[in-house]
Amino acid sequence: MSIKQERMAERIRQVMSELLMREVSDPALQGVTVTEVKIDPEVMFARIYVNALGDETRRDEVMGGLKRASSFLRREMSKRIRVRSAPEIRFLWDEGLEQANKVEQLLNDLEIPEPADDEDEVITLDLDDVDLDPYGDDDDEWDVYDDKQA
Numbered sequence: 539m540s541i542k543q544e545r546m547a548e549r550i551r552q553v554m555s556e557l558l559m560r561e562v563s564d565p566a567l568q569g570v571t572v573t574e575v576k577i578d579p580e581v582m583f584a585r586i587y588v589n590a591l592g593d594e595t596r597r598d599e600v601m602g603g604l605k606r607a608s609s610f611l612r613r614e615m616s617k618r619i620r621v622r623s624a625p626e627i628r629f630l631w632d633e634g635l636e637q638a639n640k641v642e643q644l645l646n647d648l649e650i651p652e653p654a655d656d657e658d659e660v661i662t663l664d665l666d667d668v669d670l671d672p673y674g675d676d677d678d679e680w681d682v683y684d685d686k687q688a
Contacts, residue, residue: 611627
């Protein structure tokens with residue numbers, strides 16, 4: 539995003555957060571958080587990502603409330619950011635938090651064995667049996683290359 543887009547997106551996020559917290563009286567929109575705003579290059583359209591933190595079950599209720607309040611929110615947003623034409627807004631549910639919780643749960647469910655506390659155990663490697671040239675290149679090629687460099 540350009541600097542103009544980033545500034546506008548941040549301003550819209552601030553204004554929308556304030557409107558949802560203080561101005562909207564719809565009980566369906568209580569506790570809704572604006573998590574991110576993305577704007578197209580022409581600053582004509584804004585995608586506003588929202589989430590009801592801690593309550594993923596309210597998704598349909600919240601999205602319905604935002605649909606009912608969208609004209610009010612756009613009008614108030616245009617007054618507060620003072621632009622000639624306010625971008626059209628589209629509300630989307632932010633699934634990033636839910637996905638992060640799923641990943642965290644998966645990580646917590648992993649059974650990783652504890653490392654052994656045997657400090658006396660020493661691992662030795664026999665390098666005679668190790669193929670130090672895994673690509674099968676001839677060592678002669680390197681000698682020719684080194685001769686050219688000299």
